[in-house]
Amino acid sequence: xxxQIATLKSIKMISNDIASLVLAFNNFGSYKAGQYCxxxxxxxxxxxxxxxxxxxxxxxxxxxxxxxxxxxxxxxEVSSYLxxxxxxxxxxxxxxxxxxxxxxxxxxxxxxxxxxxxxxxPLYSMAQEFVLQNESQDLxxxxxxxxxxxxxxxxxxxxxxxxNKVIDTNIFLTRQYPPEWNESFTGRINLRRLQKLLNKxxxxxxxxYICGRTQFVEDISTYCVDLGFxxxxxxxxxxx
Ligand SMILES: Cc1cc2nc3c(=O)[nH]c(=O)nc-3n(C[C@H](O)[C@H](O)[C@H](O)COP(=O)(O)OP(=O)(O)OC[C@H]3O[C@@H](n4cnc5c(N)ncnc54)[C@H](O)[C@@H]3O)c2cc1C
Numbered sequence: 571x572x573x574q575i576a577t578l579k580s581i582k583m584i585s586n587d588i589a590s591l592v593l594a595f596n597n598f599g600s601y602k603a604g605q606y607c608x609x610x611x612x613x614x615x616x617x618x619x620x621x622x623x624x625x626x627x628x629x630x631x632x633x634x635x636x637x638x639x640x641x642x643x644x645x646x647e648v649s650s651y652l653x654x655x656x657x658x659x660x661x662x663x664x665x666x667x668x669x670x671x672x673x674x675x676x677x678x679x680x681x682x683x684x685x686x687x688x689x690x691x692p693l694y695s696m697a698q699e700f701v702l703q704n705e706s707q708d709l710x711x712x713x714x715x716x717x718x719x720x721x722x723x724x725x726x727x728x729x730x731x732x733x734n735k736v737i738d739t740n741i742f743l744t745r746q747y748p749p750e751w752n753e754s755f756t757g758r759i760n761l762r763r764l765q766k767l768l769n770k771x772x773x774x775x776x777x778x779y780i781c782g783r784t785q786f787v788e789d790i791s792t793y794c795v796d797l798g799f800x801x802x803x804x805x806x807x808x809x810x
Contacts, residue, residue, distance in 0.1 A: 573610060573662045574598075578655050579635050587642050588688055588722040589653055590626075593661065594635040601629055603699040604672040604692045604779065604807075607638075607665030611648060621648040624692040624781075624807070625666065626723075628699035629674075639722050641688040671779065671807040675703040679803065680771060682778040684759070684790050686714035689782030689809055694723055696779065701734055711739040712767060714759055714786070717746035740767060761793045773798040781807040 576593040584590045603625075610620040626637040642653040655661075673681065673696040681700060683693035690713055700709050711731070715721040721741065731739035740755060742763075747756050754763070768776075778799055780790045787806045794804045 571664055571667075573664050575660050576636075576663045578657050578659045578661065580657055581653075581655055584639065585722040585724070586717075586720045588720075589640050589642055590722070591638045591640060591652065591655070592635045593638065593663065595663075598632070598636065599666070601625065601632075601666035602672040602674050603628055603696040605666035605668045606692065607636075607663050608667060609648065609652070610662040610664070611651060612662070619647055622667070624695070626691050626694050628695050628702055630699060630702040639688055639691040639694070668807075671781070671805050673699065673777070673779065675699075675705065677777060678707060679775045679777040680708045680710075681705075682710045682712065682768065682771065682776055684712040684714075684778065684780045686782035686786045687716075687720070687809075688722070689780075689786070689807070690722060692781055692807060693779060694727070697727075697730060697737070701730060701737070706736065708771075709734075709737045710767065710771070711737060712742070712759065712764075713739070714742045714744060714782070716744055718743065718748065719746075759790065759793075761796060764790070764793045765797055768794075768797060768799075771799075774800055776800075776803065778804045779807075780804065782809060784808045784810060 576595050579592040579594045581591050606622045606624040608620050612618045623638045626639050643649050685693045731737045742755050780787050787808050795801050
């Protein structure tokens with residue numbers, strides 16, 4: 571697969587440290603929810619570096635460009651540079667990439683999406699695609715965020731959940747929460763909390779997608795297997 575040039579259509583902060591970048595392509599081709607792209611930067615002296623970024627846009631709504639949700643790390647070589655771009659700037663990009671962490675309408679199991687921080691990006695694509703495909707099975711979207719201000723696409727996720735009976739969204743706030751926030755959803759997701767949320771799910775007919783930093787993914791996938799879910803149906807994406 572070759573590198574291609576994409577043009578930045580828009581850039582804006584959508585949480586304390588996550589920026590939404592919408593890129594326009596001449597010809598991107600088809601992809602599945604959960605896939606990602608590599609972005610490559612080249613300095614004037616020829617030094618090159620690249621990083622992977624998941625696609626937030628659901629495949630069925632990608633005609634106006636692809637949205638990415640990029641956590642801006644102040645010392646991050648690539649993310650801090652991406653934060654300085656302005657509409658019209660061009661980037662080298664390769665994709666779609668990734669074949670195991672994907673969801674499409676051919677999957678008929680109940681769906682559980684569990685993400686932390688920027689790890690919600692591919693899950694947000696899956697959740698939107700699930701809605702666009704009018705799926706009738708249950709979707710449980712479980713999110714861990716430092717605070718509400720750190721949660722990307724807060725309004726969109728809330729609107730999606732409120733307007734779809736089959737979607738159950740639960741947000742855990744680990745560091746700061748409004749006074750009225752349900753105490754059961756403050757602090758980290760642990761085995762007991764996950765058990766409560768997933769109690770009624772079929773152990774054999776549920777697909778679970780987990781994404782975020784390595785430790786988060788390791789912990790949550792272990793809990794899921796301990797709770798009796800089929801390990802073949804627990805899919806993970808680690809952001810390092
Ligand atoms: C398949 C895949 C998909 C990914 N999708 C996304 C995505 O959609 N959005 C996104 O923001 N990132 C995503 N990542 C992570 C991304 O590729 C980079 O690793 C991340 O942007 C950091 O790159 P950087 O050059 O800015 O920082 P670097 O210069 O590589 O790292 C700077 C320092 O920050 C640390 N660090 C790296 N990541 C984090 C983090 N998340 N939080 C705190 N410290 C960190 C590093 O250990 C290092 O010490 C994805 C990774 C993979 C493998």
